[in-house]
Amino acid sequence: MTGGRAAGTGLTGGIPPIMPASGVNALWDSVMRDVAAGRRFAGLMATQRPDGVLLSAHIAEPGGIVIREAQLPPGATSYPALTPRLDAAFWYERLIHDLHGISPEGHPRLAPLVLPRRDDAAPRPRPGAPGGPAAIQPDEHSLPRHVMGPGLFTIPHGPVRSGVLESIEYLVETPGEDIPHLNMRVFYKHRGIEKRFEGMTPGDGLLLAERTEGVASVAHALAYCHAIERMSGAEVPWPAALVRVLHAELERLANHLDTGTRLADAAGLAVATARFALHKETVLRLVSRMCGSRFGRGVVVPGGVTALPRLDAADLLTEVARLERAITGDVNAAMGTSSFLDRLRRTGPLRPERAREHGALGPVGRASGYDDDARRGRPYDAYPALGRGDWLPHSGGDALDRLRVRWDEALGSLHLLRQAADELAGVGDQPLRADCAVVDGTVTDGRSVGWAEAPQGEVLYDLRIEEGRITRCRPRSASFHNLVLFHEVFAGDILTDFPFIEASFGLSVAGVVL
């Protein structure tokens, strides 16, 4: 296939359908109808508009993302909560309360999530509104500490933890060994990213998107650029679509190998740890040989990519083949090591019905039998033309199945890499970048949603541009959507299972709190 083939059929639909609802209750009714019809609740956000706060729910369906919206009256300080009807909105509504200061009435636990403050009336960032406070100092003492029953005590685990990890605090409530209840405090590394996007040019916004969740830079850049391309009606040239797939899959491979490394490390398998770490380093070096950055930054731009890989396709294919041999051998050895599997089996189980209700994303959802892969369901770039490969379905939902899903995905990535490199070898001298009206300024206003399948699961960008500047950008990473499930996966597990469960989720805290 060498011709100037149109890629990314999923992206050419103009702006996504926006369905305004007449009131908040009508909005929730339509969201609940969507969920009942099998569509997935993909997120909820609030935007401060001149005429009041706008609530936007994202609904994922085959082929795209639909936005359902309702406007609160100006000056409204509360609205009826969605969480009592839909558990998945639990963190979303807490976040809205933190950022906007409006209260979802009837929310079961409206404790601060990213901005704990003693003074509830102090100014809030209010994404969407110009300006905002210059500094907000979080106050951890304003968070409730509660223990559920007699004989229990709390082990505060974090935010500075053993090992090289991102900052988060787990409050493990335990009678000694079991973990009947667990709480999370994620606010520590909140960086105010949503607000930071505002006022940026679309070009600068891309750089920030790449640094929103650093281990999934490519996926964030893709989701961001897809939103801009949708607004501009731009078609990504075929070679660029292939280069995007190469980088996205190498990123997935690196992340899954990292998860494998951490699980092997937790189990004390020194050689396996070293082997997976070696393979991951090989992948990162391959990425840096291709583009200069170990995390694929600076490759994806609105309308296409900056350059072809500096490695020719034949070398790339050789590297992929070598990686495949090495990874397959070590994966087979690890999955045959009983002392390793014993630690993962039945550890941290997520029930399939919970995964489905919540719309669990990425490998976490797939391990519990809920597979909504954006590369398949809402394909973009070169994915419609490439095969992901068929995987055995998993539904055990434990750490072992999550790891199995990751290995399937890793091999699927290698499969995709091979196809994309093959295709790339055949493309001639073609442009790598289509013009984007939003970037060159011929279109100055727009609003759209973009998505991509990160290693952690689907990442979603809701982007609004007015007069050539970003006025609202809400990145919703899979880490944010999935981490809340952590509350539910400790039944029957003990303290020493903790590192396995955490590593098996494979999430990034940076993507959770932004």
Added chain:
Amino acid sequence: MSPWVLRGLRNGVVTTRWPARPDPYASGWRGPATVLDPAAGEGADGLEGLCPTGAISTQPDGAGPDGAERDGTQPDGAERDGAERDGAERDGAERDGAERADRGRVRLDQGKCILCGRCVGARPDVFGWSTGPGAAALTRGGLVVPEIPGTAENLAAIRDGLRARTAALQRSVHLRHVDAGSDGAEEQEIYALLGPVYDVHRLGIFFTASPRHADVLLVTGAGARGMIAPLRRTFDGMPDPKIVIAVGTDAVSGGLVSPSYATTGGVSDTVGVDVWLPGSPPSPFSILHALLLALGRLPTVQQTAVQQTAVRQAAERQTAERRTQRRDQGEGQ
């Protein structure tokens, strides 16, 4: 028999010997942007606007970008140690450039550089990439290129002071890492130091869980306000002597994430930083370089740019040969 015994031997020694021996991946690493020719940018308009983080300044009086001037912990900007730099093209271009720059002109604060390459793409005659792992500096002002003239005096004193503090550690150095609002990539690069390729244990460097056992604090992230207190507590919990390394452009200056209501624009307002390492994220070799710079353990032989290039080329040849050999021997199954 466990399959892991043979698997562990499969690829032989994969560990780098850097810094004792050159490593092509280290010397070929693309670091922050640098000024190749300050004179070329003289009088050009719009250079400052090229940079999304405001790292470029074109003031005619030789003052650095405001980020460096704001530096409260160090007296002015001091020179970065040329002997400890790996950057072949950087060294030559810069020394040459520094004299001309006094007349005016383009300066770039690498402490703010997020490696987006916008300046390099727009004005390749003025800006280029630095190469090698040696991005770290002992002062905040030392990250400004070309160096600010007349401010080199205290560098030796700073270096000696640092060396005196770390002398007792010898080959038993313990690190503690704290994330103060990173994007998550820096953690992975630091974690890589424990892997088989970089293996810091060979240098007598170890990670520790407890601040009480730590000598060096690696801080990542833009200085999230929620992490001020935990970071401060960790720092206070460490015994003297202690060294702080700001890892990554976010930690050095706040990068693109700052200004924001939730960050303090880098970590230096919370803890006194001894070594400043830009990068987005810095590579494991750069982090290793920063560590050895702090410990005064970098090889002191000053190589000329020509020698360095020769060494690099020789090393690259060797690696290529080794690779071919290994491939011929069939490393596959």
